[in-house]
Amino acid sequence: MSEKQKTYHLMILDNSSSMNSVRDATISGLNEQLDSIRKAAEDFDNQEQIVCFVTFDTEVDTTQIWNEKIEDVKNFTRTTYNPNGWTALYDAIGMGVNKLRNQISEELAERKANAVVTLFTDGDENHSREFTSATEVRALTEEIQETGQWTVAFIGCGDEDVYRVAQSMGVARGNTMSYDAGIAGTTRAMTSMSKSLYSRAEAYSESLDNGIVNMSLVNQGMDFFAINPDLDDTPEIKDEKTNE
Secondary structure, three states, X not given: OOOOXXXXXXXXXXXXXXXXXXXXXXXXXXXXXXXXXXXXXHHOXXXXXXXXXXXXXXXXXXXXXXXXXXXXXXXXXXXXXXXXXOXXXXXXXXXXXXXHHHHOHHHHHOOXXXXXXXXXXXXXXXXXXXXXXXXXXXXXXXXXXXXXXXXXXXXXEOOOHHHHHHHHOOOOHHHEEEEOOOXXXXXXXXXXXXXXXXXHHHHHHHHHHOOOOXXXXXXXXXXXXXXXXXXXXOOXXXXXXXXX
């Protein structure tokens, strides 16, 4: 079999103190996303699924999981996800994207890789020091998306304002989702993210099976949340426990 195309999942997650109230739901949702990527690795043998994980609070952390095959990634626990601090959202996007782009530049140039960036936050930017404006972030996200090899998706907590914030950072409306605060809303949002991750991998696989290695039609032409499942039957979790 020919060399597998690599899909890099750059998962950028809010780790600020406001996430404490939904800590367990977030951990459960993160593990659901990992399971979705694992399933994609099993179902689509023409791709290699790789995870890069970034958390942001007062600081940005890109060291916990980076450039690891999904088969080697362990599930999250309360030990590995512990919210605290402020919200350095812009820095997380800028630092995470630039680190990954620099490391896979040759693979991108040879059309051997794609990157799916998922942003999840329950609040607004309030503590970035390197990327200090949405304009800077927008320039970066537009630059990478114009290559046709990157997808950038954003889930934010709130109402119509979430779409304004996403647009200000260069994220298309079809790649944006708004969710309700609380455990039930967080659970539904994480489930939607998980299913959309699988759908993107499926679209890549179909293109590869048809001999298409340039994924620009998928990355630029298919909304990330185009296949948005009906989540009305998602149970509202009153009190969930996650092992240490």
